[in-house]
Amino acid sequence: MDFVKDWELKWEDALKLWSDYVKLTPAKFLFSKSEEKTEGLSGSFAAIRLLDHRVLLSVEQIQKYKLENYPLEILGHEIGHHVYCPGDLNDQAKLIYLAGLALPKLGHLTSTIVNIYEDLYINDHLKRYNHLRMEEVYQRIGKNEDRFWNFYMRTYELLWALPSETLTEGKVDDLIQSDASLVCRMIRNFPNDWEKGMFDFASICFPYFFKSDGETIQILGKISSILDTLDAGKGMAPPSGITDIEVESEIFSSELGSIKKRELSPTDFSSICNAMGIEADISDIVYRYYKDKALPYLVPFPELRTPGAKEEILEGNDLWDPGSPLEKINWMESAIRSPIVVPGYTTVEDVYGETESQEVKMNPIDLDLFVDCSGSMPNPQTSLSYLTLAGAIISLSALRTGSHVRVTLWSGKKEYKTTSGFIRNEKEILKVLTGYFGGGTCFPLDLLEDGYKEKPKRKRHILMISDDGIDTMFTQRYPKDPRSIVKNALETAEGGGSMVLQLYNPKGNKIVTEMGESGWEIYPIQNWEGLIQFSKKFVQKNYVRNQILHQTNS
Structure with a gap:
């Protein structure tokens, strides 16, 4: 273990391989199996952890492979994952998704293929620009007759102009030679934009994990010893900003069709998190997903502008x-x-x-949002729900201007979930919005009755997102007259009421017509995608135009 002190002294030199300005916490050496288990290092002699930007090193395994004399090669490689490829959690997530598209039925290998792909860029950089002995590291690990391992090693031989069988075992066949040549071109063509080659690399790797009868081949031990990014996201929150991903291919473009930008579903997002070792509850994952989807659409929510005292x-x-x-x-x-x-x-x-006073007092209008979650609505946890997305856009916009929001998710009789009153906690609001019942349809009149017995301190706007099932607001059996309860709520709120409804025949629903005549603003839509356009119009009508009029008149 005398090499540990020498490696610690080499840490600054390893950082300078990438830049004089790179600063990272020194690597952590693990001296026993129990320490490796505690830190989450398994199988590999080194690993990275994006949570605290730490490099982990197994002393026992470094000695096993006789790598004591390669501090710069190994430390420089691990630092490369932090500062070069992938660099951060978002880039790792994008690579995971792109690899998953090319690896149907091999989802358990997605992280492995991404890891190997990243290693190619890092090792080639260290070999070409820093002249490190990267090939000797793989010689210490040892050769293998496995076809995938030979394809991987042959790629390094071509990249570094090494004689055949320097890293490979035996003579490689024409298919391996062809695949290695293609990958070699990728590494050289996309040194600073590796996302462009991820789909193609994974597509090339795909056949190596199937036998002639279609049975999948288990990953071999040699490969697992070099995997250092499998659980890179462990302990971290779900990444942000990856709800849409650009997919590019130079070789297999026909498999992608005409679609270049892929819109991730909540299921895709959850799979990405799992592949990176992120141990998050499904509610946290879906919360992050819908918040990211809503952010590009956020706009100011309606508010009253009152001139200050003279x-x-x-x-x-x-x-x-x-x-x-x-x-x-x-x-x-x-x-x-x-x-x-x-x-x-x-x-x-x-x-x-x-x-006249130059002060203008802002009086935000609170939002009382009711979202239908009956069986006719999509489950926001498995597929994109435009009801949930529209609710997120409007709720987050309301929070931006100081409004308080109450969100109620409702389905059958006495089957609803609501926030703890009018709040400003976006996480609690979105966790209610992303829930799902999928039952019958019966509007929760008791919430309107109890919530509007007295005039609130601030004006409220009541917003309903539903379909034909909204007629249960008037037609259900209730101890009191439903119409009087709804009328009282609308009048007491003083901020107006809107209903955005998916209606196949807007003029043919007498109950909805009656609701419109009783003071509700009715916004019929043909499909749920129309909710996004509604969200924009809702704010334009209630806020932007009124603000312009106020400025003009003053």
């Missing part, structure tokens, strides 16, 4: 009347006018006028 402005002086309070006399001005003060003759007082 301000006094000094206009001059006037003669002080003896009947006025004594404290109103401006003694300085009176003495300037006459050194002899004669009350009522030489004394003066200040005269004030009024001017």
